[in-house]
Amino acid sequence: MTDLTKEQILKRLASGTVIRDWSAVGALARSHINLLLRDQFLQGYTDQSFIAPMSSQFDLDEGGELRGEFRNLVFGPPQLSFEDATLLSAVTTVRMSILSGDYVQHAHLPGSPPILLRAYSVDEAMGYAVSAQVELKLQQSASGQYTQLMLALSDARPDTLECELGTTPYASKQIGQAVFSHWLEQPGYRQVYILAQFDREDYASMSPMGIKVLTQMAPWGGKTDKASKDKAASEGDGAVLLLMQTRSHLLPGTLPQPGHDFPFLLPGTAAAGAEYSCTVLLDPVNEGKRAEPLTQVLRPVRMPNAHRYTYSAGDKFVPADVVGFGHISPTEGTCRVEPGIKSIVAQETLPFKLEGSTPAEGWNTTNIRSTAASGDITDAGVYTSRDADAFTADSQISLVTGRYGSDGDQQRAALLIEHVRPVQISPRVMTTGANGVPIQLAASSVDGGTLRWEKVDTPQSLRASRGPQRVGNHEKHDLTGAYSADLGKLEDLGNGKARFTPAKIEQDTPEILFQVIRATDTRSGAFADATVVIVTRPQYFSVDPFYVADYKPNGTVPFSVKGTPPGLTWHWFGEGEIGQDGIYTPPLAAKLPVTVVMADWQNLNSGYAIIEHRPVVLASPATSGWDDLAVFSIELLSPGVCFANGMQQIEVLITIKTKVDGLGVSPPISDTELASLKLFNTEGGKVIEFLPAGEEGLEPDDPSKPGTWAVSKDRNRVGTRPGATQGETLPMDASTRTKHLFLLTNSVGTLFVGAQFTGDDRIPYKSTSYNDGNSKVKVTGEAPPEKYTEDAYTFKRIPVKGWEGENTEDFDKTDDTTDYWVLAGAKSDEFKTLSFLRLKFDDDNKVSMIRWESNQRKEKYCSFTSFAFTPLKPAVMQYPQNAENPEDPEKYLVYDGLLQALVKAQVGDPDFLDTELVESAKPGRGDVCFALHRVSNLPLFYDSEKDKREKWRAPLERPLLFRLMDQFGNWHRLKVDFHLASGVKGSRDKLSFSVR
Structure with missing residues (x-):
């Protein structure tokens, strides 16, 4: 079967539940996953977090006789395919195209001098790529807020790495391994692409708390033996499946087994692909909740470039499980520059547009290797490429950035692949002997016309021995022995491909012969030449x-x-x-x-x-154009002290100014050079690693033990200690580039930190080599308080509902009441009053408690809790709200999903749980409110009489165990419980609080 209709899917779903006891299942289409990956890839160029261009040598055979070399190879965005997906794992094939660069092959035969074999100019249109199988994974740290669904290039399976530039299976794998080594050399955060982030501190009942990831091939996505560049667009189509346990479900579901007929949930065809980009299945037990449960499942999930799940009312059905055929849609926070990746030719113009709800405030462009080669862009976003004489290579990469936002402080990027000429030919140089071995060629044209292949006549002067001028007689063109026969046969293979078979040369003079081969775009007349060098005499x-x-x-x-x-x-x-x-x-x-x-x-x-x-005449194309540095400094922009809790930061400013010789302005360091910037310990030279992707800080290890320093590109929600330091302010000019970085640690002690980057000449430059007083900074990790005592907090009861008169302690005579118990920091002379940024319940703990007055069969007197919390300040990288949250702890009282399920089973009243957060008693920012609700009409619930998936009471009878992060980044391990033991009279009337 190749095509799949919505009606066919609904017919299959009508035969019975397929959800396998999960709360919900989401299917994300490949097409949209790849779009989000492209967005993330392009965004990496705006903050210098892209994979650096690759220059490396590697063996192409087992004996090392054939070697390959990449020069300034630039990779495209990772793109996923699912031709090998079996629904038994999260394995996917990742493919990264080659956008630009040179590939050279040379031979090193035993006893023979080395010789060039092939020299290629590679670009995206030629279809070359590196591919490997990778298993998508879910990753979370003990203190992190998000569970991250990620593609980690470092997880590529070594035995599946390959590149189509290899002419043998062994060479293909060797190139793949070399690229893999290059990936591993990048900072960890550059190796990772995040597909989705699940908020572990969103405690709404429909919020996913447990997730399993699988990959599934589309019915029309079957595998063929064609090379990747020749495959149909439909090959490898499929979906990422998210099997989710929400907080309304006690247990996770089960995984599909081999041979199980789990349906593909995205209708589509081989010709058009998936019709929808996301389908969600939902356990019908969740129907009837406030707001729309289908949207609530993926509401706490952050996706790249601020996308969210949406569906139309006409695309919701309930054949057995609830199903919503929908899309991963843009929101008001979604912006992208289009075209995102595009090829143009020297002196060509191209308009760009910022797509989204916010207009562009301005445009910038820069060449990633040399600002001197950058084109121009107008205020309207029209780009003009430079003349070919200014290019850094036959093809080069430039970044186009659109700025937006109220202050123009946000930006989105596009990449331009700029070519010296419209037609690219590969290889551009080939060396062969006199034995007539066929040579394969390929060409592409930016103009898209049909390509015509032809041989170009070689001048008679180039068919003579020892070249056109004989040594000892520079005036005489000696054409004695000039070779006049045809040099070979050229065949047009179609689709931009050709084959040249050199003639067998019987004589050994002239020693060198040339055959120029031309590929011409018949639409534009543009052409490119390749040269076959025929060596008739062994060297x-x-x-x-x-x-x-x-x-x-x-x-x-x-x-x-x-x-x-x-x-x-x-x-x-x-x-x-x-x-x-x-x-x-x-x-x-x-x-x-x-x-x-x-x-x-x-x-x-x-x-x-x-x-x-x-045709590139820029001096020294391998470098970015500057000769030396005038300034390379690092200075503190905040106090140089932070708590060793892995969260509080120290801000530093790195300034790099190139040296101007004489009049004029020296080009600044390039984007590629700035992207290589690192911080290092000046005592020993060890590089300080960047934080993993998506993390705000380090785990708060025991600060008394040797720990870790790390670098973040961004300010987190804790930030630095109050009090700025004012360093020397250098005037900004076209020769200067700056970078703000943030240090943090879980190690007590002092460190001296310098900065370093790698030049395009592959030479490391260090700030410590420039002794201007700002070559390094002193930073100190200070031990956080070992443990706060209970007198650092207040736990205050505020009677809110059900009390009449002034007697709010008469629990025996008042049945139905609500009290707010507000946890806050107590004022102290020793430290600033505590206020809290994050509330994190223990992973195996619930967010509500319940207790009945007794365990009698007819007991209905019961107490249970809810909570509300407004952080002191939100996360720095906060995405726009995906959808209205009916369980927002800043607006409502939030109940655990299991408590909601229990109440629904016992009373069936959707309004039984009071979610109103009384404004007059609402806690302040940074304080936590635990609401204690006493009721007289909730029948006792017996776990022993229920199925294992409905034993909701026992987990809710445990104390509330949680951690709070204060404004300094320190964690507080706390507990809230009923104030007396169960069974003691009045035990359910009040709450108590303690430090763990």
Whole structure:
């Protein structure tokens, strides 16, 4: 089956429940998951958290005779597919395309000098990518607020890594392993993409508290043997399944077993993909709750770029389980720049638009490797690429940023892949012997026209021995022995592909022959050339360097041979010239793509080097354009002391200014260089790691033991200690870049911290090398209070409802009452009055208690609790509210989901639980309210008479165990319970509080 209709799904669901005792099941479509991943990937470029361009060498065969090399390879966003998903795990295939960069192959045969084999310019249109199987995982820390559904590149299964640039299965896996090593070298937070965050401190009854993740292939998403770049869009289509236990359910459900017919929940077709981006199944027992339960399940779930689940009333059905066919929809907080990733050509213009409810306040652009190569963008978002002479490579990456918000302080980004020419050809240089082995070529065009392949006639002067000019007679063009036969056969294979089969060359002179192959876009007439270098005489000498991909204009390139024998002479095939000292002078404006330099000894033994003449003339394309640093400083912007609780921060400012020689402005360091910025311990040089993705702080380990320092890119809700320090303010100019970072620790002690980054020249630069007084900062982790005593708090009773007159202690004569018990910090001379940022109930604990007056069969007198809490201040990275929360603890009294289920079973009255938070008695910000409700009409509930999934009473009879985080980031372990033991007269009338 390839297509699946909504009617077919509903027919299957009508045959009985499929929810397997879970509270809810969500199915998220691949198409929208990949869109959210792209959003997150692009956002990483706005805060320098992207995966750095890759430059690395690796073996392509088991003997190390064939080697590969990446130069400034830039990866695209991770994209998921589910062709191998079985619904028994969360395994997915992640694929990251190659947006830009160079790939070089060279041979190192035993006893032979190294030689270039292939040089590729790689871009997204060519379809090359790195792929691997990864299992999506749920991760949470003991103190973190969110359970995170994440894709971690570090979890890639090594035996599944591969890249289509490899020409053999072994080479494909070797390239994949090299890329994997590069991923692992990145800071941890750059290796992770978060698909969703489940708020563990949202205690509404429909909030997920337990989640299992599975992946499922769509009926039309079957696997084929085609290369990834040739696969249909439908291949690998599928969904991520979220099996959720909400707080209204005592136990989790069970997982599908092999052979179980769990339906695919997203209607769609092979041609169009999934019709909906999210379907939610819900246990019917939740119907009738306040607000719409279908939306409440995913309300506490944060998704990238502020998306949320929505559905239309006409797409809700109740065949057995409740089902809502819906979408992961944008909210008022959703913004993205479109087009998100786009290719253009030098001097071309392209308009950008900020999509969302907020208009763009301004636009910026920068080249990620060199600001000197950045294009221009207007206030209306129209981008114009620079002339090709300013490019850093044949293709380069520029960032376009749209600013929005009331102060223009928020931003979204797009990436531009800029090409020197419209047509890209790969490989652009190929070396072969005289044996006629076929060579595969591919080309793409930004203009999208049909590509025509043809051979370009080689000038007669390039078919002669030792090049167009013989040594010893620079005026004479000696064409003796010029090769006149055809150099090979070119076949157009269609779809931008071709095959060239070199002719077998029987003679060994000329030593070097060239065949230029051209791919032309028939629509625009634009073309690109590739060069086949045919070596007819084996080389003996090792020329160093054996391959030159770029050089400075108006410069020279020195070549040498180790242990140069007497009588060695230098020659060249192509353009430019080489002296007998081995110094090569390139042409001012090359007409041919390649020159070959030859070292020759008495016309018997030779050695070769290949020089590419690329149309990029920016001096030293491998660097960002600056020569030295004038300032590299780090200074404190807050007190240099924090509690060693893993949350309180110390803010530092790093300033990097490049040195200006003479008049003018030096380019600043590039985005890629700024992205490599790290902090390190100056005593030993150990790098201080960044926090994991999605975390606000470190776990509060025992501060008396050696602990950890960490760096955060963002201010968290605790922030720094009051009191700013004023460092020297440098004037900002075009040569200066700054970065704010935040240190935190769970270690007591002092540290001296410096800053470092890696230049595009791969040289590390450290602030400690620039002795200007701000080369390092002193930071101290201070032990937090070991344990607060009960006199640090107040626990005050406020009678609210049911009391008549002034006697609010006459519990024997008053049956139905509500008291607020407010927990707050007590004033003290020793420290500022405590106020609380977070309320975190223990994982196995409920948020309500219950107690009946007795255990008699007809007992109806009962007390139970609810709570309300407004944090002192909200989380810094707070997403827009997904939907109205009928159990918002800042507006209502919140009851545990199990208590709600118990009350529904016993009385059936949806209004039995009083959720009103009385305004006159509402606790202040940072205080916690526990409401004690005494009623006379709740029949006793017996767990022993219920199914295991309905034994709700026992968990609710436990004390409330919880932690509070104060404004300094310190945790307080506390307990609230009924003030007397069960069975004692009056035990359910009041609450008590204690420190754990």
